[in-house]
Amino acid sequence: MDWLHTWAGLLFGWLLFAIFFTGTLTVFDQEITYWMQPELHQVTPAPLNVEAAVHTLEQLAPQAERWWIELPSERTPVSTIRWSQDGASVSRVINAQTGQPLPLRDTYGGEFFYRFHYQLLLDQAGIWIVGAAAMAMLVALVTGIVIHHRIFKDFFTFRPKASSHRAWLDAHNVTGVLVFPFHLMITFTGLVIFWSIYMPAGIQVQYDGNMDDFWAEAESFIEPERANQKAPLVSLMDLERQARPYWKGGQTQSIVVSHPGDRHALVHIYRRSNDRLSLYNDRVSFDGVSGEIQTVWINSKPAYMAQSVLSGLHFVQFGGATMRWLYFGMGLASSAMIATGLVLWVVKRQGRHTATDGVGYRLVEGFNVAAVAGLLVATAAYFWANRLLPAELPGRELRELQVLFTTWGLCLGHALLKKFFAHCPSLRIWRTQLAMAAMLFGLLPIVNAITTESNLLQSLSQGEWEVAGLDLSFLVSGLGLAWTARRLDQSARASSRHWNSHPVASGG
Known part of the structure; x- marks a missing residue:
């Protein structure tokens, strides 16, 4: 156990510190992006004018396969529009009242810390590397409890002025014990988020490896092909009002239009997930031409709900600023535990x-x-x-x-x-x-x-x-x-x- 703890911690420790540190900053990724685009600091928060956003999309992307409209929130006072066309995705930040794109400096902002945290900017290869590091973290946590048999006693006898080895060991133990449940939870839930990548056997068998078919069935997200017949789009503002009662006091996060301007257009209204543990968004889907409700998808399937709640625990979209600051502090403690463990290897x-x-x-x-x-x-x-x-x-x-x-x-x-x-x-x-x-x-x-x-x-x-x-x-x-x-x-x-x-x- 001592050998496992030492070498799992050392060989993956450098990577784990980067993962935990950038993950800690990701708690405030939207605030970081806001700070890094100072042009937004003078924008007055306002409710979204949906029709103005649609007008801008019609001008910029009339032939797009899909439109996204992100509504403003308490963390982001502006709206973002995106569209996909010919396999490429483009986004613009717009003024919520006028729908006009805002002249902002280009930056990855807090999105960089988020992407680096879970895939090291290496796409799926990075997800596998981070997964291996997460497994090493679980090994280090379990073996750490076993080998530090006096860990709880030592926790109450912190001696920062003792010998260098004793002081670093005490610091390592304090940061390890103080938020140990958080260490376990955040590491395990990070693995659960990508279960379909790490453990794909069931999908391979049942869906011949077609992930799109699996997710379409899991989320009741089935839409027809483009009809290639023009038809006017129904008022998205009216559809958003119709969807709102399904949120039971919640807020709308985004509006997505598939095949805009086509007879087979579909409009999906998504609920914001900041008022509950479950991460994934409830959805109401409408026919984009007639306005009839096609699907009401409330995240209630037991297995899906379990994975959604575990993912929500990791992403901490719930609880407001208080919970984000709590996660931030515990994330810093996790980073400090890893750092002191690396130093301890040298000091010993x-x-x-x-x-x-x-x-x-x-x-x-x-x-x-x-x-x-x-x-x-x-x-x-x-x-x-x-x-x-x-x-x-x-x-x-x-x-x-x-x-x-x-x-x-x-x-x-x-x-x-x-x-x-x-x-x-x-x-x-x-x-x-x-x-x-x-x-x-x-x-x-x-x-x-x-x-x-x-x-x-x-x-x-x-x-x-x-x-x-x-x-x-x-x-x-x-x-x-x-x-x-x-x-x-x-x-x-x-x-x-x-x-x-x-x-x-x-x-x-």
Whole structure:
């Protein structure tokens, strides 16, 4: 069990930290996207004018196979329209009142953290890699409980000023025990979401591997082919009003039109899933020409409901801002547990390796710094790039990602160079990169104030909590990382005095 815990945690730990950290940020993905598109900060929230949105779609995509209209919400004060045509999908953010597209800078915003969290930007291959990491996480959690037989006693005897090994072990145990149910739940439900990919045997047998047929039957989502005969579309606003009573006090999330302008047009009205555990949206489907109800699909099938509730626990669309902040804090605790576990592996083996041997040991030290502190630096650089790159720059969303991954790569190169050529103690490398992250995060509110028309004081006074919340979070992160870097600097000095006074222990 000790062997399993050690190596499952180490070999997947670097990836797991990235998955959990970006997953934690995903809790506020919509708020992050809003902050990263400052052009939205001056838009006044308003109910959606559905007919205006339809008029815009008719102008931009009259031959599209499908239209999507996302309604504004308390987290997103604007509407988004999308359409698919010839296998491609295009989206525009529109003014909810006029339906006109808004001139926004291109950015992946919080969507990047969401995509990276579950598929590493590698599509299905990434989903399999993340699934393997999730299984390793479950192994590490179960074996951790077994091998730390004094874990609950140690939880109440936290000793941050004890020896480095004891202090790191206590920190690892505290972050592990404090939210252990959350660790298990979030890891298991992450696997359940992609059950059809990880365990597809039943679908292969019953549907000859045709996933579209399976989901169509599971969700009662069967629609006819295009008739290729023109017909006017019924009022979508009237259909949305007819669907609303089925939500039992809930809200409408989106309107989807299949085959718009065709005699076989279908209109699907979806319920928002922010008022219950079940993730997947209830739906009312109408004939797009006559307006007659075709299907009322309420998520009530037992097996489907079970999977939907487990997925809802993972995506935390319920509970409002309070629940999102709770998940955010527990996600940070999960990230800290993984990070302290990686550091603990190094600390337990400290003193066994000299400057001329232990290549693997030094590699682990370097990767530890880059995986944790380097990712923090890269994330801050991503936000800086959003503010400093010209708003009209072609492909600027890709440029932002290039800045992030280039910065992350530079942090890895810095850590390895310091370990292999400068023989620098790990604590000093940690201190340097954490200090860099502290500076970048701490200055972000100032950069935002300089480069946009909104600043922290203004957003606080006007109650713009989406902008103020991000700025305050950046400021708190900067202060917290600066404090951590200072503590590591003190530890590095104390460690240096210790090894200098015991040359034999250090291999001298």
